[in-house]
Amino acid sequence: MKIGELVGAGRTADVFALEGGRVLRRYRGGEDATGEAAVMAYLAEHGYPVPAAWPGAEPGDLVMQRLSGPTMVEALAGGAITAAWAGETLAGLLGRLHAIPARVSDDPGHRVLHLDLHPENVVLTAQGPVVIDWATSEEGPPGLDTAMAALILAQAALTMPAVAVMARAVLAPLLRHLGDTGGTGGIEAEHLALARTRRAANPTLSPDEIGRLDEAVALIAATGRS
Structure with a gap:
């Protein structure tokens, strides 16, 4: 997985571009994101509007669909x-x-x-x-x-x-x-x-x-x- 440019930053994590229309969100403190991925998958199954998400290579990583549009x-x-x-x-x-x-x-x-x-x-x-x-x-x-x-x-x-x-x-x-x-x-x-x-x-x-x-x-x- 080739990590691209920094495309966003919050109070606790950074977001990097990935190939294939995805992004990598990485916690700076190494918090575990696997539970978050499970919640998002569950909500998507119920039709709630969340990005598609997958666990990353490290516990603090979360791979997500890259969204197009303004906040x-x-x-x-x-x-x-x-x-x-x-x-x-x-x-x-x-x-x-x-x-x-x-x-x-x-x-x-x-x-x-x-x-x-x-x-x-x-x-x-x-x-x-x-x-x-x-x-x-x-x-x-x-x-x-x-x-x-x-x-x-x-x-x-x-x-x-x-x-x-x-x-x-x-x-x-x-x-x-x-x-x-x-x-x-x-x-x-x-x-x-x-x-x-x-x-x-x-x-x-x-x-x-x-x-x-x-x-x-x-x-x-x-x-x-x-």
Whole structure:
């Protein structure tokens, strides 16, 4: 397998071009990606829009189909889509995901959770939106996934000046299409509290991102009431 140019980089991994319309995502810390590949294969079997994926030569490697199209963030920045469409689409992707039975859990209330679903992790291909980066995927209550999606947007609105206006604009339609319950888009307080705890323990977040979590939770409540 000949590894080509670097085509992308995130907080924990780099993505390299491969021949045959594929890419290699390699964790810098050597985390095991085999479970992620299994989750993506399972979701693909159920018709969920994920890239085709295969385990790489090393545990920290994941070979994936190379997607063609902008991320949702890029499309928003370029004016190709509206914030209203983005929020509705994110809510729809969460709903479709949570309609699929859990892969390994025997708890009837559990589903596959992405836990990092935001506009940078949605690629808009000619065939439709495709969800990428399943590194944080777990199984559990769907409400935790929706709470995490909202909290990530709220944090971006408060701590990432380059996308702050965009994130705030997407948060409102996301909450609206999730269903308004108690002013928080159908997000239960216990799930939002758990999402906050998990974000606070995330080692890839900056001190500013962690320090403004309470403000982010308050922004979700205020946006849901508006």
